[in-house]
Amino acid sequence: MALINTLLEVNHLSISFGGLRAVDDLNLSIKKGELYGLIGPNGAGKTTAFNLLTGVYKPNEGIIRLDGKNITGLKTIEINKAGIARTFQNIRLFKDLTVLDNVKVGLHNLYSYSTLSAVLRLPSYRKVEKQMDKRAMELLEVFGLAESAHLKASQLPYGKQRKLEIARALATEPKLLLLDEPAAGMNPQETQELMSTITFIRDKFNLTILLIEHDMKLVAGICERLTVLNFGRVLAEGSTSEVLKNPEVITAYLGE
Amino acid sequence: MKELFKKNKDTLITLGIVTGAYIVIEILLKAGALSSLFKGLLVPLCAYIILAVSLNLTVGILGELSLGHAGFMCIGAFTSAFFSKITVGVINPGWLRFVFAILIGFFFAGLFGFLIGMPVLRLKGDYLAIVTLAFGEIIKNIINVLYIGRDSKGLHFSIKDSVSLGLEEDGQMLINGAQGITGTPKDSTFTAGFILIMITLVIILNFIKSREGRAVMAIRDNVIAAESVGINVTKYKLLAFSLSAALAGVAGVLYSHNLNSLMATTKNFGYNMSIMILVFVVLGGIGSIRGSVISAIILTLLPELLRGLSTYRMLIYAIVLIAMMLFNWAPSARAFRERMVAKLPFFKKKSAEKEV
Ligand SMILES: Nc1ncnc2c1ncn2[C@@H]1O[C@H](COP(=O)(O)OP(=O)(O)O)[C@@H](O)[C@H]1O
Numbered sequence: 001m002a003l004i005n006t007l008l009e010v011n012h013l014s015i016s017f018g019g020l021r022a023v024d025d026l027n028l029s030i031k032k033g034e035l036y037g038l039i040g041p042n043g044a045g046k047t048t049a050f051n052l053l054t055g056v057y058k059p060n061e062g063i064i065r066l067d068g069k070n071i072t073g074l075k076t077i078e079i080n081k082a083g084i085a086r087t088f089q090n091i092r093l094f095k096d097l098t099v100l101d102n103v104k105v106g107l108h109n110l111y112s113y114s115t116l117s118a119v120l121r122l123p124s125y126r127k128v129e130k131q132m133d134k135r136a137m138e139l140l141e142v143f144g145l146a147e148s149a150h151l152k153a154s155q156l157p158y159g160k161q162r163k164l165e166i167a168r169a170l171a172t173e174p175k176l177l178l179l180d181e182p183a184a185g186m187n188p189q190e191t192q193e194l195m196s197t198i199t200f201i202r203d204k205f206n207l208t209i210l211l212i213e214h215d216m217k218l219v220a221g222i223c224e225r226l227t228v229l230n231f232g233r234v235l236a237e238g239s240t241s242e243v244l245k246n247p248e249v250i251t252a253y254l255g256e
Numbered sequence: 257m258k259e260l261f262k263k264n265k266d267t268l269i270t271l272g273i274v275t276g277a278y279i280v281i282e283i284l285l286k287a288g289a290l291s292s293l294f295k296g297l298l299v300p301l302c303a304y305i306i307l308a309v310s311l312n313l314t315v316g317i318l319g320e321l322s323l324g325h326a327g328f329m330c331i332g333a334f335t336s337a338f339f340s341k342i343t344v345g346v347i348n349p350g351w352l353r354f355v356f357a358i359l360i361g362f363f364f365a366g367l368f369g370f371l372i373g374m375p376v377l378r379l380k381g382d383y384l385a386i387v388t389l390a391f392g393e394i395i396k397n398i399i400n401v402l403y404i405g406r407d408s409k410g411l412h413f414s415i416k417d418s419v420s421l422g423l424e425e426d427g428q429m430l431i432n433g434a435q436g437i438t439g440t441p442k443d444s445t446f447t448a449g450f451i452l453i454m455i456t457l458v459i460i461l462n463f464i465k466s467r468e469g470r471a472v473m474a475i476r477d478n479v480i481a482a483e484s485v486g487i488n489v490t491k492y493k494l495l496a497f498s499l500s501a502a503l504a505g506v507a508g509v510l511y512s513h514n515l516n517s518l519m520a521t522t523k524n525f526g527y528n529m530s531i532m533i534l535v536f537v538v539l540g541g542i543g544s545i546r547g548s549v550i551s552a553i554i555l556t557l558l559p560e561l562l563r564g565l566s567t568y569r570m571l572i573y574a575i576v577l578i579a580m581m582l583f584n585w586a587p588s589a590r591a592f593r594e595r596m597v598a599k600l601p602f603f604k605k606k607s608a609e610k611e612v
C-alpha cells in the first residue's frame with residue numbers, strides 16, 4: 001500500500017525493444033509536491049521511461065500508480081485526464097497554430113460547447129471562448145509569452161518554444177508534470193530564469209514535477225531527490241546532494 | 257461591434273469576395289451580357305467551389321489526403337435526386353422540397369464519410385488516399401448497375417436490368433442503370449448556389465475557429481502532442497472528415513438538381529473530378545479556404561473565357577496554373593505577400609495569424 005502522500009508509484013517497470021532492455025526494473029516513488037530529477041547518460045532510458053508513464057509505450061512488466069490509481073496500460077489521453085502532462089525532448093508544438101491556440105488546445109477537455117453553437121456562433125460559444133482566452137493568457141503571462149500570443153508557434157525562438165510547451169502541458173491542469181530536458185539549448189541566463197519558473201509553477205499550481213535534465217546546475221539547484229539511470233537500470237537514488245557525491249554516479253557520467 | 261469585426265475579419269473578407277462576385281454576375285445576367293455557355297457554367301461553378309472548400313477541410317485542416325471527394329458528391333447527388341423525383345408534387349412548395357433534398361444529400365454523404373473514415377482513420381499511416389480513391393470508383397460503378405422502379409405495389413430494386421424489376425404497365429422508372437435519373441426537378445439556381453456557398457463557408461470557417469477545429473489542426477500538426485494533452489485523435493479526425501464529405505454531398509445536390517438527366521460517369525463523379533477538385537485546393541493554397549474559392553472560380557471560368565483564343569487556350573491555361581502555384585507556394589512570394597498584407601493598416605499587428 002502506497003503512502004497517502006505518494007503521488008507516483010512505479011514498480012518493476014520494464015520494456016524491451018528487440019533485445020535491448022531500454023528500461024529495466026525501474027522503481028520510483030515520488031511524493032506530492034516534490035521536485036524530482038531523473039538523470040543519466042544519453043541512451044540510459046530516461047525518455048523511454050516518460051513514454052511508459054504517459055502511455056506512448058505499453059510496458060512489458062510493471063505497475064504505474066498515480067494517486068493510488070492503477071494507470072498501467074491506459075491510453076495516452078486517459079493518462080492525461082488522470083493527471084499527467086508532459087513536454088518533449090524534441091519540441092512538439094502545433095507549429096501552424098498561434099501561441100495562444102497552442103495553449104487553448106491544452107484547455108480542450110476543461111471547457112465545452114457544442115459543434116452547433118460554434119458554427120452558429122451562439123452565446124455559449126462566445127462565453128466559453130472568452131473564458132478560454134482569459135485562462136490561456138494567464139498561463140502565457142506566467143512564462144512571459146503574452147506579447148507573443150498571436151505569433152505562430154514556429155515563429156518563436158527556441159527557448160520560448162520550450163516554455164510554450166510547458167504552458168500547454170499546464171493548461172490540462174495536471175497533478176504530475178513531466179519535463180524532458182527543459183533547459184536543452186538554453187543559455188545560462190535562460191536556464192537560470194527557467195529554474196525559478198519551475199519552482200514558481202510548482203508552488204502556484206500545487207504540482208509535482210519529475211524532470212529529466214543534463215544541466216547539473218539546474219538539477220543541483222532545484223531537484224530535491226534524484227534517480228540515476230544507466231543502461232535502463234537504476235544506478236542510484238536518494239537526496240540530490242547524496243546522489244551527486246556517489247562515486248558510481250560520477251564514473252557513469254565521466255565514462256560517457 | 258468593432259471588436260466583433262476585427263475578430264472575424266478573415267471570415268468577413270472571404271464572404272465579402274463571394275458576395276461581390278455574386279452581385280457582379282447578377283448584374284451582368286440582368287444586362288444580358290453573358291453567353292448562354294457562361295450561364296450554364298454558373299451552377300456547376302457553385303458546386304465546384306463548395307467541393308474545393310470542403311475538400312480543403314480534409315486536406316488542409318485535417319492534413320489527410322482524399323482522392324474520392326467526387327464519390328461523396330455522387331452520393332449526395334443521387335440520394336437527393338431520388339428523393340426529389342419521388343416527392344415532386346407531394347412536398348410543396350418546391351423550395352421546401354429542395355431544402356429537404358439538401359439535408360438528405362448532406363446526411364447520406366456524411367454518413368458514408370463516417371462509415372469509411374471509421375476503420376481507415378484509426379490506422380496510423382496514409383491509407384485514406386487509397387481507400388477514398390477506391391470508394392469513388394466503386395460508388396460510381398454501383399450506381400451504373402442500379403435499377404429502381406415504382407408502381408402501385410411499391411418500390412422495386414434490381415442490379416441486373418430494368419426488365420427484372422417486373423414493373424406494372426403504369427410503373428415508373430426512378431433510377432435506370434447507366435442512364436441514371438431523368439426528370440429531377442430543376443431546383444438549383446445560381447442564387448441557391450450562392451446561398452449554399454455562403455452557408456458552407458460559414459460552417460467551415462466557424463468550425464476552424466472553434467475548440468473542435470483547433471483540435472483537428474493540432475492533430476494535423478502533431479499527433480503525439482495532441483494525444484499528450486488529451487485530444488481524442490480518432491474522434492476529431494472522423495468529425496472533420498465526415499463534415500467534409502457531407503458538404504461534398506451538398507455540392508452534389510446542387511449539381512444534380514441542375515440536370516435533366518443525371519448519370520454517373522468518369523467525368524462528373526469519377527477520379528477525374530476528384531483530382532480536379534484537389535488541383536483547385538492545391539493551387540489555391542492548402543489550408544487557405546479563401547484560396548480554394550478563388551482558384552475554383554479562376555480555373556473553372558478560365559478555359560471558357562479563353563475559348564476565343566482556341567490555339568493558345570491550353571498554353572495560357574498552363575501558364576496560369578504555374579503562375580498560381582508560384583504565387584501561392586514560393587517562399588519569397590509568400591514573404592512578399594505577408595509584407596504587403598502587413599502594410600495595410602487594416603491588418604496591422606495580426607498579420608501573423610493564420611489566414612483561413
Ligand atoms: N521506439 C524505439 N525503438 C527501438 N529502440 C528505442 C525506441 N525508443 C528508444 N529506444 C532505445 O532505447 C534506449 C533509451 O533511449 P532513450 O530513452 O531515448 O534515452 P535517454 O535516456 O537519452 O532519453 C536507446 O538505446 C534508444 O535507442
Ligand SMILES: [Mg+2]
Pocket residue numbers: 046047048089
Ligand atoms: Mg531522452
